[in-house]
Amino acid sequence: MKINCVICGKNNLDKDTIGINKKLLGLDIYNFYCMDCLADYLGCTVDELLDKIEEFKEEGCTLFE
């Protein structure tokens, strides 16, 4: 399944990006953001999101498998 960023149209978002969208915005979301737009939307930085992805992976979160 190919998913595009709803804001900038960046296409083919990778699974980490999709996973962090689901983790932070909810599993039932239809609009996905690329890392840049998600950081903007949440008012944080891309680096903070990348840190969170690593944390969730270490916790064994299945969204990132």
Ligand SMILES: [Zn+2]
């Ligand atoms: Zn975007």
